[in-house]
Amino acid sequence: MSDPVETTALTKRYGDLVAVDQLDLTVRHGEVYGFLGPNGAGKTTTLRMLLGLIRPTSGDVRLLGHASGAGRRLAGVGALIEGPGFYPYLSGRDNLRVLARHAGVGRGRVAEVLDIVDLAERAGDRYSTYSLGMKQRLGLAAAMLKDPGLLILDEPTNGLDPAGMADIRAVVRGLADEGRTVLLSSHLLGEVQQICDRVGMISRGRLVAELSVAELRASGLLVVADPIDDARARVAALVGEDRVRVDGHVLRLDVEAGLAATINAELVHSGLSVRELRPAEADLEQTFLELTGGGSRGTR
Numbered sequence: 001m002s003d004p005v006e007t008t009a010l011t012k013r014y015g016d017l018v019a020v021d022q023l024d025l026t027v028r029h030g031e032v033y034g035f036l037g038p039n040g041a042g043k044t045t046t047l048r049m050l051l052g053l054i055r056p057t058s059g060d061v062r063l064l065g066h067a068s069g070a071g072r073r074l075a076g077v078g079a080l081i082e083g084p085g086f087y088p089y090l091s092g093r094d095n096l097r098v099l100a101r102h103a104g105v106g107r108g109r110v111a112e113v114l115d116i117v118d119l120a121e122r123a124g125d126r127y128s129t130y131s132l133g134m135k136q137r138l139g140l141a142a143a144m145l146k147d148p149g150l151l152i153l154d155e156p157t158n159g160l161d162p163a164g165m166a167d168i169r170a171v172v173r174g175l176a177d178e179g180r181t182v183l184l185s186s187h188l189l190g191e192v193q194q195i196c197d198r199v200g201m202i203s204r205g206r207l208v209a210e211l212s213v214a215e216l217r218a219s220g221l222l223v224v225a226d227p228i229d230d231a232r233a234r235v236a237a238l239v240g241e242d243r244v245r246v247d248g249h250v251l252r253l254d255v256e257a258g259l260a261a262t263i264n265a266e267l268v269h270s271g272l273s274v275r276e277l278r279p280a281e282a283d284l285e286q287t288f289l290e291l292t293g294g295g296s297r298g299t300r
C-alpha cells in the first residue's frame with residue numbers, strides 16, 4: 001500500500017521567492033506527522049498544494065495513492081486549513097448539517113462528529129457565541145464528516161489558550177488512535193512532541209530534519225551536582241566516558257531520560273549533592289533553532 005502522503009521535489013515559487021523548495025515528504029499510514037517550522041517557513045503553502053488549493057510550480061503530490069489532478073484524490077481526506085468558514089448566526093449543529101448536505105453525508109454523521117469533538121452539549125448554540133477553541137473543534141468536526149482516513153490540519157491549536165490546545169490535542173490523538181493518519185503543521189516544538197509520532201522540520205521551504213518523537217525525546221539529561229568532577233567520574237563509570245560532557249557547571253549526558261532515577265541514585269549514594277537533574281529539552285529547542293536558522297522569514 002502506498003503512503004497516504006508522498007511529495008516528490010515539491011516546489012512553489014512566488015516570483016523570486018522559493019516558498020517551498022524541492023520538498024520530499026512522506027507521511028506513513030496511521031501516524032501523526034508534525035510539520036514543524038517557524039512562521040513563513042512554507043508550511044501552509046505545502047498543505048495548500050497537497051489539497052490542490054494552489055498549483056505547485058514543479059514536483060509531484062500523491063495523496064492516498066492518487067496523483068494530483070485525480071478527481072478521487074480528496075475523497076478520503078479531511079482538512080482544516082486557515083480557519084473554516086461557518087455561518088455565525090447558525091448553530092454548530094446546523095452549520096454541520098449544511099456541510100453534510102453538500103458533502104452528501106447523512107444527518108446521523110453530524111451527531112457522531114459532534115461527539116468526537118465533545119461539542120454535543122453546545123451544538124444548539126449559535127456559532128458566534130463559541131470560544132475560539134470551540135470554533136476550532138467545530139472545524140475538526142467538519143473535517144471529520146466524510147469519515148476520512150487522512151486528516152490535514154494547518155496549525156490546529158494556533159491562538160488557543162492552554163486548555164483549548166489540550167482539548168484539540170486530545171481529539172487529534174483520539175482520531176489517530178482509531179487508525180487515521182494525521183498531518184498537522186505547527187510552529188511549537190513542545191506541541192509536536194506531545195502529539196506527534198514523527199516530525200519533519202521545515203525552514204525556508206526546505207525539509208531540514210525528519211525524526212521520530214522518540215528520537216527527539218532521547219536527547220539526553222542535564223545534571224548539576226557538586227563537586228562536578230566527582231559527579232562526572234561517577235556518571236561516566238555508569239554510562240560510558242563518551243556519553244558525558246562537562247559544559248561549565250553542567251554535565252550533559254547523551255543517555256535516555258529514563259535513566260534519570262538510576263543516575264540520581266548513584267550520585268546520591270556516592271555522597272554527592274545533586275542540585276538539578278532533568279531532560280535536556282532546552283537542547284532540543286536549540287537544535288530546532290539551529291536547523292531552522294533561528295527565526296521566521298517574512299511576516300504577514
Ligand SMILES: Nc1ncnc2c1ncn2[C@@H]1O[C@H](COP(=O)(O)OP(=O)(O)OP(=O)(O)O)[C@@H](O)[C@H]1O
Nearest residue numbers: 014019037038039040041042043044045046297298
Ligand atoms: N500568495 C503568495 N504570494 C507571495 N508570497 C507568498 C504567498 N503565499 C505565501 N507566500 C510567502 O511564502 C512563504 C511561506 O509562507 P507560508 O504561509 O507557507 O509559511 P508558513 O510556514 O505556513 O508560516 P505561517 O505559520 O506564518 O503561516 C512566506 O515567505 C510567505 O510570505
